[in-house]
Amino acid sequence: MPIRAYAQRFFIATLFVIGATAATPTFARTISYATGYPPNSIGSNSALAYAEALKALSNGDLSVKVFPMSLLSFSEAAPGIRDGMADSGFVLFSYFPSEFPNTNLISELTMLLELDDVAPSHAGLAYVGAMSEYLFHHCPECVTEFAAQNQVFTGASASAPYMMLCNEKVASLADIKGKRLRSAGPQWARWAQAVGGTPVTISVSDAYEALNQGVLDCSISSSVDLDIFRLSEVVSDVTAGVPGGVFGGTGVNNFNREVWRELTEREREQVLRASATFGAIISWDYQVGATKELEAAPEQGIKVHEPAEGLQQASQRFIVEDMKTIARNYQSRSGVNNAEQSIKAFQTILSKWVKLVKDVSSPEELAEIYWRETYSKVDVSEYGL
Template sequence: MAPCALLQRIVIATLFMVGVLAGTSAFARTISYATGYPPNSIGSDSALAYADALKELSGGDLSVKVFPMSLLSFSEASPGIRDGMADSGFVLFSYFPSEFPNTNLIAELTMLLELDDVAPSHAGLAYVGAMSEYLFHHCPECVEEFAAQNQVFTGASASAPYMMLCNEEVTSLADIKGKRLRSAGPQWARWAQAVGGTPVTISVSDAYEALNQGVLDCSISSSVDLDIFRLSEVVSDVTAGVPGGVFGGTGVNNFNQKVWQDLSEAQREQVLRASATFGAIISWDYQVGATRELEAAPKQEIKVHEPAEDLQQASHRFIVEDMKTIARNYQSRSGVDNAEQSIKAFQPILSKWVKLVKDVSSPEELAEIYWRETYSKVNVSEYGL
C-alpha cells in the first residue's frame, strides 16, 4: 500500500474513533446524588432503586452514584446542590424556609388529609402526587424559587401519617393538657397548643433521650420511628389518628440547574420517570414500615389507642381554622401575597389524588400513576431551562 493511502486510512480511522469517543462522552454520564439518609436506610435504599431505574431507562447513558450521609447532610443539601457539590440530591424544604416560601406553604398543608376520606396507609402516597402536580404545573413561583437556588424540582416524597408516641396513655383533651409534645413542624406545634399541650422543638434523633428522661411526654412522629430511632424502647403508648398529616415537604431528587440543562430532552424525561419511581418506592416503604411497627407494637408491650371523641373533634376544628393561620403567616412573614389563593387551589388537587391512589396495591402501580397523571406532562423542552 502506498504511504499516502496508508496515512489517509490512519487519519480516517483516528477521526472515526475520536467521533465515537466524543459521542460517548456527550451521552454517557454519571450523576452524583447526595442524601442525608444513612446507608441501608429506607432513604438510601430507595435512592439505589432510582439509580437502577435511571440506568435501565437510559440504556446505560445515565448512571447515578449515590452518596448516603457523606457528601451532603440534610442541612447542607440545598446550598450544596446549588453550588455543584452534588449534581442532585434530597432536599428537605423546611430546612430552608427563606429560600422556598411558596413551596413550604404547600408542604405545611398536609393535615388537610384528615378532612378527606383517605386511608392512613395511602395518605402519604396521595400527598406525593398532589405536591408534585402542584409544583410542576400550578406554581410558577415555586419553579422560580428553585431556579433562584440553581435547582430544578423533579419529584416529591412523603412519610406515613403522624401520631402520638408517648410514655403514658394520652387519648383525651384532659390527658393531653400540659403534656410536652415534640413537634415535627410548625403546624404540629400549633396543634399541640390548640389542644392544650406544650410544643417542644427538638430533633427526632434526640427524642429517645427526651422521652426516656421525662423531658418529653410524647413525640409527634410516624410509627416507623419506633424502629428507626428505637423509640419502641422508651414508648409505652401510641395514639393513632391524631394529629395526622404527613411530612411532605421534600424534593426527593432536586437537580443542579446547569446539570439539568446539559441533559438532552430524552434524558430529562428519563430522569422524571425514574424520579416518579423514586418517590413511589420511598413513600411506599415508609408506609409499609410504619404499618409493620404499629402492628408489632403490642408484642413490645406498647398499647395502641384511638383518640377520644373530644380530642378528635378539637383536632378537626383546629385543622379547618389553621388554614387561615397558615395563609396569614406566609403573607406576613414570607411575603407570599397569594397564600390564601394557593391553599384554595391546592385543596381540589389533593382530593383528586386521594381518589387516584385509593386502590393502589404496589409501588410499581403507584409509580405508573405518578408518571401518567403528572410527571409525563412536564414539558422537558421548557421546564427548568
C-alpha cells in the same frame, strides 16, 4: 420483594413508555446524588433503586452515584446542590424557609388529609402526587424560587401519617393538657398548643433520650420511628389518628440547574420517569414500615389507643382554622400574597389524588400513576431551564 428486584421488574415492563423514540448518540454520564439518610435505610435504599431505574431507562447512558450521609447532610443539601457539590440530592424544604416560601406553604398543608376520605395507608401516597402536580404545573413561583437556588424540582416523597408516641397514655383532651410534645413542623406545634399541650422543638434523633429522661411526654412522629430511632424502647403508649398529616415537604431528587440544562430532552424525561419511581418507592416503603411497626407494637408491650371523641373533634376544628393561620403567616412573614388562593387550589388537587391512589396496591402501580398523571406532562423543552 427487595427494592432492587421490584425496581428492575417494573422498568423492564415499562421501558416502552419513553424508550420508543429514537435516541441520539450520547456519552455515558455519572450523576452524583447526595442524601442525609444513612446507608441501608429506606431513604438510601430507594435512592439505589432510582439509580438502577435511570440506568435501565437510559440504556447505561446515565448512571447515578449515591452518597448516603456523607457528601451532604440534610442541612447542607440545598446550598450544596446549588453550588455544585452534588449534581442532585434530597432536600427537606422546611430546613430552608426563606429560600422556598411558596413551596413550604404547600408543605405545611398536610393535615388537610384528615378532612378527606383517605385511608391512613394511602395518605402519604396521595400527598406525593398532589405535591408533585402542584409544583410542576400550578406554581410558577415555586419553579422560580428553585431557579433562584440554582435547582430544579423533579419529584416529591412523603412519610406515613403522624401520631403520638408517648411514655404514658395520652388519648384525650384531659390527658394531653400540659404534656410536652415534640413537633416535627410548625403545623404540629400549633396543633399541640390548640389542644392544650406544650410544643417542644427537637430533632427526632434526640427524641429517644428526651422521652427516656422525661423531657418529652410524646413525640409527634410516624410509627416507623419506633424502629428507625428505636423509640419502641422508650415508648409505652401510642395514640393513632391524631394529629394526622404527613411529612411531605421534600424534594426527593432536586437537580443542580446547570446539570439539568446539560441533559438532553430525552435524558430529562428519563430522570423524571425514574424520579416518579423514586418517590413511589420511598413513600410506599415508609408506609409499609409504619404499618408493620404499629401492628407489632402490642407484642413489644406498647398499648395502642384511639383518640377520644373530644380530642378528635378539637383536632378537626383546629385543621380548618389553621388553614387561615397558614395563609396569614405566609403573607405577612414571607410575602406570599396569593396564599389563600394557593391553599384552595392545592386542596382541590389533593382531593383528586386521594381518589387516584385509593386502590393502589403496589409501588409499581403507584409509580405508573405518578408518571401518567403528572410527571409525563412536564414540558422538558422548557421546564427548569
